[in-house]
Amino acid sequence: MSADGFTRMSLYGINLDLFSSSPIVILKVEGENRYLPIWIGQPEARAILMKLQNTEFPRPLTHDLAANLITELGGTMERVTVTELKDSTFFATISIEIGGRIVEVDSRPSDAIALAVRSGAEIFASDEVIEEAAVVFEEGMEETSEEEVVEKFKEWMNRVSPEDFK
Template identity: 30%
Template sequence: MIETTVKCVIREPLTSRYVLLLETLCGHYLIPVNVGDLEAESIYCVLNRINTPRPMTYEFIARIIDSIDDANLDRVVVDRYEQGNYKASIYVICNKSEKKIDCRPSDGIALAMRMGIPVYVEDNILCPSCCVDRTNINEKDNKVLANLIDDQDGPLWHI
């Protein structure tokens, strides 16, 4: 497994859908994950330290988990890629036993960001059909990619 960080959330210009970019800590790989509008907004709020007037869904879930004795979220793992979609699991330690729970990557990542737990990708995700290997693209394309990511108004880009 490789640890990642949330690089940004981008609004894709052709379809107006949101894409979350995970970046491996070494910076060589970008993993584009499609996310819904609400998940994009939730992740944007965490990235930009925006407080909401009342707890939203992921804050509510995080508070529930925090209130349960002997229950801790350990990690989120983007562990497979099937038919153009990423799949993920969240790992919960409860009473010294580890539980694996399937989840959408966007839900797991939004919760992980609120609870300060790491997000990993399995090694098999780091292939040309699943991610962008920045070490294998030409300099011009790497500059375009860097401009796309860096040319945002904060970590969320609006068209």
């Protein structure tokens, strides 16, 4: 874990919960075989996937608009942080540097991640959230093919539900 209580994460992917048909964004603890699954809404999953796939639209969508507003007002998205897990709900903040000071804005993790992929902001999670909700795979995923990793997540998702994180 980290010294300051927060660990750098990377966006590993988005999958679908087979029971609820809800999308799950999967964050990976950098340098470890620990993954943080967060159930999100369909629109936010689409927003994240569209940006990851470099899909262009003639007009900005909601998350593009928010990222543009931050930039046009002189701000820079520094990081997003998954801060808490309470009653099966994840919480996050967006850290924006503007005018020499850092402003923390409350957010859903899905919206924060959608903005992070647009701005290049780093993604973090609190060590407490990781301890409570991360999934650990014994063997190294880096040596495992992407298809095998997806299969392992599908197997795991067949056994778990959002209520398991209460």
